[in-house]
Amino acid sequence: MFISLLCLVSLATVGQCSQAIQAQISSSASNQSVLVAKDFTSFSIEYNNLPYYGGNQSQPNQFSINLLSNLGRMTGLMPVIRVGGSTQDDIVYNASLTIPEFTDGVRVGNHRPLIYVGPSFFSSYNTFPNTRYIPGINLAINGTAGISSRKAQIDLTCKSLGDSLLMFEVGNEPDHFISYFRRPTNWTIEQYVEEWLEASQLVLEETSRACPQIARRSPGFFAPSFGGTDLGQPFSALTAFQNGQLSMHDIRQISIHNYMGSATNPTVTLQGTLMNHSSIMHSLAAHVTLAAELRNYTTVPYVLGETNSLSGGGASGLSDVFGSALWVVDYSLYAASQGILRAHFHQSTTSPYTAWTPNGTLTTNPPYYGNIMVNAAISDAPGTVIAALELQNNEDPRVSAYTLHDSGREQLPRVVILNMREWNSTTVGARPLLTFTLDVPAGVHGARIERLSAAGADVTTGVTYAGTSYDYDLRQGKPVVVDIAAATEKVTVNRHTNTLIVEIQDTEGAVLHLF
Template sequence: MAYILTFFLLQVVLASSLSTIKVPLDSSKRILRPDIYGYSIEPSSVDPYIQSNLSSNILKNIAEIIGKPAPIRVGGNIADQTQFDPSLGTPSSALPDDTKVEVFRIRKDWFAGWGDYFPSGTDFIYTLNLRNTTGSWSTAMKEAEAAVNVLGESLSLIELGNEIDHYISKGWRKPGWDTKQYTRQWFQLTDQILSSAFYKQAKHKPHFQAAVFADPPWVPDQQEEVDDFDIINVTRAGLVDPSIIQTYAVHLYPQSTCDAARASRLSLNLLSDHQVVWTNISQYIPQEAAARAANSSLVLGETNSASCSGRSGISDTFGAALWGTDLVLTAASIGIEQVFFHLGHQSEYSGFTPLPYNYKGEDLSAGIRANFYSHFFLAHILAGNNGQPLEITALPAANASDFSGYAIFAGEQQLNLEKLVFIDLGVWNSTNGVHNPSTLSSTDSDFASSGTRPQRKVQVDTPWKPGTRIEILKLQGPGTNAKSDVNVSGVSLDSRTGNLRGQTKAEEGIVQNGGLVQIELLRAEAILIQKA
């Protein structure tokens, strides 16, 4: 059921209470893929995720809204600790256990288990063990053969190693490891795969995702090597072959819990800040250009709110949902085509957790966390338009620490404005919705902002004809610090089953003279405006 809210514009508008934003038609636009939002899952976390229907139902509902399933990357640190063991008594085995993995063993039918679980049409990326060079990468070759044979057409891409720019610090490569050595080894292994009988005989021959670098360009190289790992340097070193390299991947975490110094600087307020998002993403503009020059594209192959599994009270909040929404759209606006949010079955930043578990002295339930709703909201942004490709541009007039805006186009020459998205990232804390049984209660917030929750009034100058009917959907929650009671215009997902609950309460309006649309959004809220 839709609530009708016709927006009457006043003849005189106080400039102090109303922001006017013009939608430029001649701005640079980038592709907005329907599968831009994906998940990266640690190999040792796959089995826990497929032991319940929760994840399957969540991803099925997302796929039904968008019309295409979210892509899944199975990779991460454990990828380079994986061994192939056909004599294993079970499909997989993590030693000493699946939370502190030193060795992860798999056999061929492990791929069948997770290949059958996720929604039909899911595209998978699988990360091979590049660390172990024994027997000319015999481990990686066995993994590749099993993945290609079992997953078939659903295996979209193969990665070689995870965060290879950290191999020296981990003791997996000697000092001097650089882009030239990496490129030589990358082609050595890919040549073996391409010339193998299993690859030649495969009906579907997956391409490759190259690079997989951890350190952002503006972060000093952890190895203190002269030859830093980035897309510019690695393509200069010769890692270019558009016939097999579909994408280059980089990783980005804006904060970290990996060491005490960085953990002490963690902040929800810093996460929920568009200027920080832009600073982090804009450093990849030259990297994206280098990938494009190599006739490939750039993806964020792994990201989340804070590396080393996140921090409850920050990563699992509504503020993290607003951050995730802004991150994906900002990335898309500079040409990054996909963004993969990392998951662990017991990680504090995971948007959903499949099984109950004991963690830091608390019994946590399986469930859905507030940060997941960035994906649920983005699904509505990516949906519709009868399969027409979408393109996105960031709105220059909606660019502040607490505010961002995006215009989405479709149709001939991508000149038809289809949707508008505005995100208020201002911090508003509440004592409502601060508990979620799947998160640590010790991190539940007891602080509320004072006064009445502010509203932002925005007037948008659009090319839409007067009288055009529009619909507004909202990503809304009690406050930045909320862990629950989050929804998209009245619809949420059941934390036990992943099924949809509630009915959409969209607002409707009419475009006024001159193509003007006036809207209001609360502090810490996001809205989608689209033709009804």
């Protein structure tokens, strides 16, 4: 039995479609389906911001714990937390520092100040329950003082994390070291590999000495953590592997970073860049190509080790509005459908793209609701596989869909539909919608509908998923049903046509749980 989708839009509707949008999927998973990890939605916390997001052992950040636990309950596995970013390579350990961290100076252009961390900084690790961490280690600073600091960083990190330590990451975006004046302009990929191997050997030796119980399970490395795919460039993940970075046989997962564009690029728009399936496919295409190339050298999984909407912390009006929540959903599910193991959404306290603000005025931000919808679609059922749902006769990049099946079980699929046609809260007139008619398998009685909704693509508050709010002001990020009708919405099958009819507003998404 197949599912077909029909788009019925009045002639007055903006972005009208006069032709049926159709798709066919089997009630069982297609050959193109791939396994999706239960911890696909993961996070990357800017290194020097860890005390704000995590709190410390005596006073953990309960707001962060609540939000991460919501995601963990939905899939049965907590997000993986990578602690890194640009400040990872600014770190110098100071044993006499009585505060967690201190920044010595200000950034001038690409010249970055040093950041000193004291012993109390490391008490911010391991504050999230049942969570695995990927801690960053400084690669940029060498010399006697740099190596001494690196040793202390390794020792204190492994002692703080214990069994929660998943992998180490040595260096953040070393392909950008030259532009940040961390290396001379003639620094080569061969020199990088030599330095990385030497620093990684130090990690292994110090971990064996300070934390033998961790060393015995050989956590390995998250690498090379380059800022992009750099395909065709002399300094790239591919050339690093060709020059022996894999010789230690301890790289457990490939980490490459990705952003949709720069926050300072004037051509970036909400509709054209973020709420746009074609733009998402284009952004991830090089990663799909690189992952295939790297399989000639290793079979370890490919991860977006740091990612978000726009580099440079994101842009207000783009990265912090409801439209970005829909981007999170489409970007995540498309990446998962391409075999990418996880996506670590980068978090920084002052950045527009942060999913939640952990200090000052505490807020749950629109991107977090996108994370919630993704995990609701993945679910905690075993062996979930995902495939992009091909929409025939559709050239609109603002509409996308996916199916998720639970392998090994006779269970109906979940269908994700995204209508990313931009509608703003200030737009005059009736809000357009698309009507989808689903031809469903025999035996389907209906669908429970969970919508990702807000007043418009431009709003920063009032977002809900399945009629539920995760705002701090209600229950400190714990779920609160604020719209009982939306929380219990169902649609039943038309017995004469064996179809389900579902209306999705512009700038809205939905997960359909068939029953």
